[in-house]
Amino acid sequence: MADWKELEAKSFYEATARERAIGMVDEGTWTELAGPKDRLTSPHLPVLGEAVEFDDGVVTGVGLVGKHPVFVASQEGKFIGGAVGEVHGAKIVGAFLLANQVYDKIMAECPDEIEERRPAVVISFETGGVRLHESNAGLLAHAEFMDQIQGSKGKFPVFAVIGSKVGAFGGMGFVAAATDVIIMNTYGRLGLTGPEVIEQEMGKAEFDSADKALVYRTTGARHKYIMRDANYLVEDTIGAFHDCIGEVMDLGYAAIEKMRRIGNEELVDEQLALAELSVELHPKDSRDVWAYYGNENPEQLTEITTAEFLATAKRRP
């Protein structure tokens, strides 16, 4: 199957939401749910004269990774910047609900096989957060995501995969941070307030959003990986994300639970210590932090390949 090989080798960064969704599960196992054929378009956009999309900007469905049923929600940044509206949000919540049902079913029918059959939710983030045209519904959806992630604890892992053009910003930056595992490629960006908004509020001297290199080394994957805000950094192919999800699932749930960055007192203390460090260190640039963690040539860290970076970069202990 040349087509499948092509899909797995395709740049994750270049791929559409649908290509990412299909390629992150095993070959031939993908079923799209609430897809374009269901024509679930936004009820709010037409009155505002805004174009609609049959999937409302998110591809949802299920496939297998090994024996694990994996529920995927993949956001499409080209449609209104991947922003979360009512239908879009409900579809993502739907993925969680189905994962819960499957988890319950496995526990009821074959509880001793849970480790090898444990479901997972994978969200491919490409979004700036709430869709302003339907902001109440969008905000509510964010709250539901957080609730669902909380509810998944102890049952199944939630993956954040980030490596598309828009990145993961706004409220969805919080949502990504609350997942169990974050996987990024080198083009992935994760943050709360978008660079343009920071510049608008704080001035160009504080943060020049036109300086893409600055934006990337502040919000980009390499920085997040060094800081351990991201658990994995992978090559920019759909297959690399697919493989990484499989490898993480193989580690078992106990190991996955340790990958979280928030969620218990110990982790909160760790985050507070980081806040203190930032006051003490007063870094002017993320490179200062990289140097602090023992990287001798911080300006080189953005220039080398992902493989070289993974081999040489020193991360926060």
Next chain:
Amino acid sequence: MALQELTYTFEAANPQPFPVEWMHSGVVGSGDMEVMFTKEDLGGKVNFKIVTPVTGFDEVWSRVLQKFVNESGISDVNVEINDNNATPVVVSMRLRQALQDAKKEA
């Protein structure tokens, strides 16, 4: 201000059956569109429904779609398009690419 809906019906001179039951293609990005083909017995006709924020291009849509039907010979199919300012060239390309994908899938 609100989205507008355009509908057209065409019939090809040399009608050929649409190769699959349905086919979806494209993303509604800025300057782009998605299209959904759904097979239905329409007595050889092709129905188009376009949902678009753009006004004043009814005649252009008509010409672009008619040309596509004539050149491809598709028949007995509903074609739904969600558009966001796609230029005629993008519309033609997306329709052709979707048809090609449908043929490949069949």
Next chain:
Amino acid sequence: MTTATTKVWDTLLRDAKERLADAQPYVKEGKVVAAEDAVKLLEAVIRPGDKVNIEGDNQKQADFLAECLCKVDPAKVHDLHMVQSVLSLSSHMDIFEKGIAKKVDFSFSGPQGGRLAEFVNEGKIELGSIHTYLELYGRYYMDLTPRVALCVGYQADKNGNLYTGFNTEDTPVIAEATKFRQGIVIAQVNEIVDELPRIDIPGDWVDFVIQSPKPFYCEPLFTRDPALITDSQILRAMMVIKGIYAEYGIQRLNHGVGFDTAAIELLLPTYGEELGLKGKICNRFILNPHPCLIPAIESGWVESIHSFGGEIGMDKYVKARPDVFFIGPDGDMRSNRCYSQMAGHYAIDCFIGGTLQIDKYGNSSTATATRIAGFGGAPNMGCDAKGRRHATGAWTKCGEEYAMGPELYGDMPRGKRLVVQLQETFREKLAPGFVDQLDAVKLQKTANLDIPPVMIYSDDLTHIVTEEGIAYLHKCGSMAEKMAAIRAVAGFTKVGLEEDPAETEKLREKGIFKTAEDLGVDVSKANRNLLAAKTVHDLVDWSGGLYNPPAKFRNW
């Protein structure tokens, strides 16, 4: 023989000496003036009514000296006549607002086009003419010689020798015109050093050098992010490669700036290779070091490139490819806008570039009704230079096909330059690319110009490429036939809707209009997978890490 009165033959020289004497208090060592004395220096050497040049083009800018000129006392310095390539910094316009300058002759205004139109309407500016680069340089040596030139370079020594290096651009042509008419040349440089890597402008052409507080501004104008190239640009690029470059064997050419030409560059190592065209097309270029050309260079397509200017981040790469670029004894490239324009005018076989509007006759322009923008060098590239006398395969073939030739010069064999416009029938926001009348005609009225600003005239244009196909306009035997060919490529624009299918069929039979299918271009292959590089990072990889893109293009 004696005369009653003695004619004075050196008024210019005497005047210059007076000015230099007035400037003496501000000179430190050699020719060095401190940045804080720059405004006083300008007040000392510039006289009311002078023709003054602020160096700058679509890339480097003498931005510090431009700002200083805004700060002179309008009571001392006023009514200046600016003669310069571009009006692109806000300071270039501020000098008119402040009453320091009155008149302008220029070639390109880019970002200041809207403000310029306002100033002309409000009577704040007296508009001389809008030139092409070469035309304006020509007038520097005729009636628009600068009395004072404010130039820019990387480095100077205290004797006034300048190093302009990679970004030499317009400096030689300005400095020579000014100095050899006994004018005053002042240069801002990023640093004053003891020893220069090489001398680009000899010190005795330069009167004063000033180390500017910040490095000069330079625009990475020729950098196009491959991530933004669209499928329809790729389709047009495929048609160009097959229907024009391969058809005529185009070996020597200029690519205008834009995503359309970037797409062509990125298709050479993929689609071009597939068609077996390596070595047969695109061997020699006149163009800036386009980052998008890196894959083609690395794949061995390109023999030589001469550049109008440098491009930010390309210096190391260019330096490492001395067989391809024009490199000085110090190892770095020297660009020269004047010579590149000259080569682009006389020595290339094909110019290809995008435009905003093409009218039903085939005249094209990037002018809009409310902006006076000018065209820089495009008309020099985009015309059939009448003074050309050497023959090449492509030039000869195009001349043989020229249907109007016999009407103009009988049966005399003569070649013709290919001038190709790439056009999307509808641009962003569905603005039509083909129009009944150019906005340039409206602009002529609103801005009170002598003639409508046309970038390329119909009689020079040989080919139009749109997603509908290629119109081979030079094969048309009459204006009526040419207009029919334009309607055929104009798609669903108002111009295109006038098309008569039967007429278009005839044009196809005559080979005047060819669709993608006629050309054997597979439309379904027109997607981004065909690009040799899909991101700026891919370009860095192709360059082996030598290309160092500016921060605004780095998504890593």
